[in-house]
Amino acid sequence: MKHVCPACHWPHLKEAPRTKSGGGSYEICPSCGFQPGVTEDDDGRSPAAWRKDWVKRGMAWASVGQPAPAGWDPAKQLKQRAR
Amino acid sequence: MSHRLLILLASFILTIPAFAAELVGVPKITVVSEKSAVVSWKTDVETGTRVSYGLAPDQLTERAEGGVTAAHEVTLTGLKPGARYFFAVGTARKKLATGEFVASASAATAASAPSSSPATSPPVAPRSKSVLAKIFAPQATPPTRETWGNMASLADHFARHGADFRAKDADEYARMAWQLGERSKQGGLLVKVDDDGTRRVFDPKSGAFAAYNSDGTTKTYFKPNSRDYFSRQPGRAIAVPKP
Numbered sequence: 001m002k003h004v005c006p007a008c009h010w011p012h013l014k015e016a017p018r019t020k021s022g023g024g025s026y027e028i029c030p031s032c033g034f035q036p037g038v039t040e041d042d043d044g045r046s047p048a049a050w051r052k053d054w055v056k057r058g059m060a061w062a063s064v065g066q067p068a069p070a071g072w073d074p075a076k077q078l079k080q081r082a083r
Numbered sequence: 084m085s086h087r088l089l090i091l092l093a094s095f096i097l098t099i100p101a102f103a104a105e106l107v108g109v110p111k112i113t114v115v116s117e118k119s120a121v122v123s124w125k126t127d128v129e130t131g132t133r134v135s136y137g138l139a140p141d142q143l144t145e146r147a148e149g150g151v152t153a154a155h156e157v158t159l160t161g162l163k164p165g166a167r168y169f170f171a172v173g174t175a176r177k178k179l180a181t182g183e184f185v186a187s188a189s190a191a192t193a194a195s196a197p198s199s200s201p202a203t204s205p206p207v208a209p210r211s212k213s214v215l216a217k218i219f220a221p222q223a224t225p226p227t228r229e230t231w232g233n234m235a236s237l238a239d240h241f242a243r244h245g246a247d248f249r250a251k252d253a254d255e256y257a258r259m260a261w262q263l264g265e266r267s268k269q270g271g272l273l274v275k276v277d278d279d280g281t282r283r284v285f286d287p288k289s290g291a292f293a294a295y296n297s298d299g300t301t302k303t304y305f306k307p308n309s310r311d312y313f314s315r316q317p318g319r320a321i322a323v324p325k326p
Binding site for chain 2: 038
């Protein structure tokens with residue numbers, strides 16, 4: 001089962017961003033770089049704030065280890081509602 | 084010999100593949116005095132000699148080196164009496180084992196002068212050679228693919244957090260994370276276990292935090308900026324007694 005990034009709505013996270021107890025998954029989103037459990041809990045930046053900065057930076061693919069899928073469209077992805 | 088031949092010969096020497104040395108037996112630590120110790124170990128082939136050591140497992144900033152040999156022996160000097168030291172033995176390129184010891188005057192005198200008080204009678208180097216090795220845990224670190232949970236994400240975790248530990252590459256970063264998890268099983272660190280089996284570990288001394296999946300593989304490893312980060316993490320605190 002895939003999960004959606006709360007910041008950029010990347011729909012292919014391997015884990016739910018938050019566990020039932022509220023803990024972060026620590027999975028770094030390859031699309032925008034948001035890291036549940038760190039970006040919010042340590043850096044104090046909400047998904048909305050992170051998203052705003054990501055858009056401001058031009059919505060660049062964040063991962064250095066995983067290539068962006070062919071035809072990846074961040075603007076289209078962002079319009080998808082997180083389920 | 085022509086210059087061209089010299090260059091060719093040098094190129095050949097530089098490209099000879101290095102044989103992977105293996106540790107033979109268990110390294111030994113002999114405390115010579117409260118400020119110095121000798122580390123010795125053997126390898127199956129001749130290799131360079133290096134001991135990296137420091138006061139935290141992720142800060143092995145001190146080095147002591149020796150020659151190319153199969154029977155290695157290095158003296159560590161300038162130790163802080165009573166301090167716990169972490170170290171790694173191996174070569175400049177490869178760490179073969181890691182461990183820790185306490186630079187202890189009392190332990191150093193235990194074999195030679197048990198009735199003397201270290202405070203009033205500091206050990207004399209020539210007669211104080213006693214094996215301390217209070218804690219030594221040679222760790223054959225499993226390959227990264229066995230210790231890191233989501234291999235596809237490792238490069239991103241290393242890019243973001245590797246500098247926290249001065250890790251030179253993703254494998255070293257993953258190895259350090261695994262070692263913290265192993266140390267957490269020996270007590271002395273803060274540990275929480277979440278409902279889903281996630282194990283969170285914090286080392287107050289170094290500031291290192293790691294989270295592990297229920298199968299023991301690493302989820303992430305970094306040094307939080309906020310002091311109360313670990314206390315805000317969910318999970319049931321686990322008291323791990325020291326051995």
